[in-house]
Amino acid sequence: MKQPVRKKTPPGLPRRRAPAKQPVVFEYFDPAAKIVTVAGDFNQWNPAARVLKRDAGGLWKVTVRLEPGAYQYKFVVNGDRWEEDPLNLHRIYNDHATFNSIRKVGAPVAQIPERKG
Numbered sequence: 596m597k598q599p600v601r602k603k604t605p606p607g608l609p610r611r612r613a614p615a616k617q618p619v620v621f622e623y624f625d626p627a628a629k630i631v632t633v634a635g636d637f638n639q640w641n642p643a644a645r646v647l648k649r650d651a652g653g654l655w656k657v658t659v660r661l662e663p664g665a666y667q668y669k670f671v672v673n674g675d676r677w678e679e680d681p682l683n684l685h686r687i688y689n690d691h692a693t694f695n696s697i698r699k700v701g702a703p704v705a706q707i708p709e710r711k712g
Contacts, residue, residue: 619658620657622656623672631647631673635669645657664699666699666700679694685698
């Protein structure tokens with residue numbers, strides 16, 4: 596099978612690069628929880644995609660690399676309890692008559708298009 600031909604950027608024109616992904620830390624405090632995950636439009640709302648790690652004091656944490664933009668998310672506690680981020684007051688009403696938390700990554704807010712989840 597033939598390999599596709601890649602077009603070269605003409606001399607003198609800058610190459611366009613995808614926005615660099617940035618590390619974003621998600622934290623949730625619940626010493627009684629057995630498992631905590633984060634689900635959002637950055638992982639197609641998959642509650643099993645990003646498991647947080649628990650420290651000795653009950654703080655759950657995970658780092659996710661995301662491109663600049665605005666992302667909706669929730670924490671999933673013990674597999675069945677969907678919770679807003681209590682440390683993040685930015686939220687949006689959702690189709691389930693609750694709220695999703697919003698995390699903005701990268702460029703200043705005025706330059707970030709809202710992502711639909």
